[in-house]
Amino acid sequence: MKLLVKNIGTIVGIQPPGRLRVCGPEMGQLETLDDAWLLADEGHITAFGPMTECPPGEDARIVDAEGGMLFPSFCDSHTHIVYAGSREQEFLDKINGLSYEEIARRGGGILNSADRLHETSEEELYHQAMERVREITRMGTGAIEIKSGYGLSTQDELKMLRVIGRIRQTIPLTVRATFLGAHTVARDYIGRQAEYVDLVCNEMLPAVAREGLADFVDVFCDEGFFTVEETAQIIKAGHEYGLRAKIHANELAVSGGVEVGVAHGALSVDHLERIGAAQIETLHGTTTMPTLLPGAAFFLGMIYPPARAMIDAGLGIALASDYNPGSSPSGNMRTVVSMASICMKMTPAEALNAATLNSAYAMGISAEHGSITQGKAANFFLTAPMPSVTYFIYAYQTPLIRRIFVGGEELPI
Numbered sequence: 001m002k003l004l005v006k007n008i009g010t011i012v013g014i015q016p017p018g019r020l021r022v023c024g025p026e027m028g029q030l031e032t033l034d035d036a037w038l039l040a041d042e043g044h045i046t047a048f049g050p051m052t053e054c055p056p057g058e059d060a061r062i063v064d065a066e067g068g069m070l071f072p073s074f075c076d077s078h079t080h081i082v083y084a085g086s087r088e089q090e091f092l093d094k095i096n097g098l099s100y101e102e103i104a105r106r107g108g109g110i111l112n113s114a115d116r117l118h119e120t121s122e123e124e125l126y127h128q129a130m131e132r133v134r135e136i137t138r139m140g141t142g143a144i145e146i147k148s149g150y151g152l153s154t155q156d157e158l159k160m161l162r163v164i165g166r167i168r169q170t171i172p173l174t175v176r177a178t179f180l181g182a183h184t185v186a187r188d189y190i191g192r193q194a195e196y197v198d199l200v201c202n203e204m205l206p207a208v209a210r211e212g213l214a215d216f217v218d219v220f221c222d223e224g225f226f227t228v229e230e231t232a233q234i235i236k237a238g239h240e241y242g243l244r245a246k247i248h249a250n251e252l253a254v255s256g257g258v259e260v261g262v263a264h265g266a267l268s269v270d271h272l273e274r275i276g277a278a279q280i281e282t283l284h285g286t287t288t289m290p291t292l293l294p295g296a297a298f299f300l301g302m303i304y305p306p307a308r309a310m311i312d313a314g315l316g317i318a319l320a321s322d323y324n325p326g327s328s329p330s331g332n333m334r335t336v337v338s339m340a341s342i343c344m345k346m347t348p349a350e351a352l353n354a355a356t357l358n359s360a361y362a363m364g365i366s367a368e369h370g371s372i373t374q375g376k377a378a379n380f381f382l383t384a385p386m387p388s389v390t391y392f393i394y395a396y397q398t399p400l401i402r403r404i405f406v407g408g409e410e411l412p413i
């Protein structure tokens with residue numbers, strides 16, 4: 001059935017068809033239309049315009065936006081929301097002075113989540129992850145990338161990826177799956193890292209590909225995790241199975257992750273708390289989307305990536321939540337957008353573009369998602385009436401999102 005949304009105070013985030021990302025000064029442009037209507041049919045946006053030209057919509061379900069704003073749904077291109085249990089004990093350890101790296105060296109961190117995941121049934125894992133999916137849906141996310149990486153054995157990586165596949169089949173949100181077998185070295189392989197990398201390339205990847213469970217391959221390329229050489233080996237192995245790379249890079253050190261990602265045509269390099277002018281230059285003019293995760297920098301008390309310098313140098317930037325139990329136990333993309341403005345001095349327009357169109361690009365779906373564009377998925381949310389777009393970023397804890405639509409269908413909030 002058709003859907004006609006009337007009396008929209010402002011439509012935010014309009015883009016022309018065919019624009020797959022915005023870079024540099026374009027990031028600061030956010031096209032809007034005041035006093036508007038929007039029509040959707042069969043899950044896609046078919047038209048929008050000013051209320052003075054509103055179609056009658058006899059054959060449509062009519063929704064009155066009551067003067068609120070309409071935003072394209074957030075796209076969250078980097079999450080780890082399939083995990084078992086939680087890690088608040090490590091949160092206390094951090095409060096008491098341990099760093100993320102120290103916790104990992106003591107066998108906590110990712111290995112702690114891997115132990116829990118191993119003991120948890122696929123069914124239970126699915127139910128826990130679905131709780132989080134419902135949570136982020138209510139907060140305005142309409143498309144999501146989910147990584148494996150808490151399995152660390154062939155069986156458990158497949159278990160995680162099957163759960164992601166089941167989520168994809170049961171929810172209307174668009175889901176992309178990333179194989180992250182190289183998240184850390186499995187407990188049984190500590191001291192035998194090269195053998196673990198061989199396992200990832202020669203056993204896990206073929207098994208994942210055989211079942212068609214992943215769209216992308218990821219590696220945690222950082223100090224204390226995987227080297228540049230190992231990362232290149234895994235990216236190349238992924239290419240043999242048609243998986244493009246999305247790399248965890250430069251979170252803990254100037255790791256070489258940006259360079260190796262760009263050299264191998266990665267779709268995105270993510271984190272980037274520790275990048276400088278050389279890495280910004282490396283990214284320039286490439287198809288790789290630098291993706292910033294301010295929620296992780298905030299939660300771990302790290303320095304924030306130099307977003308301003310990156311945009312001023314002409315780069316596009318994507319924003320994502322990194323929702324995971326260790327470094328970012330939140331998937332609230334609206335908070336991510338506000339953090340980007342507050343902590344990284346991105347303008348509201350830049351931050352919104354980064355969390356929608358550019359984040360869709362960073363998971364290969366920006367032809368169908370990430371903006372209000374004729375032909376794109378009818379994924380959007382309506383807000384309470386607000387004095388300006390900036391108000392939405394500024395009043396960052398006020399519950400302003402009123403109604404959610406994914407594929408033209410209204411979802412409960």
Ligand code: NIG
Nearest residue numbers: 110220296322324325326327
């Ligand atoms: O993106 N940095 C690596 N991986 C995750 C954290 C995973 C965890 O601590 O469980 C991240 O921050």
Ligand code: FE
Nearest residue numbers: 078080248322
């Ligand atoms: Fe991550």
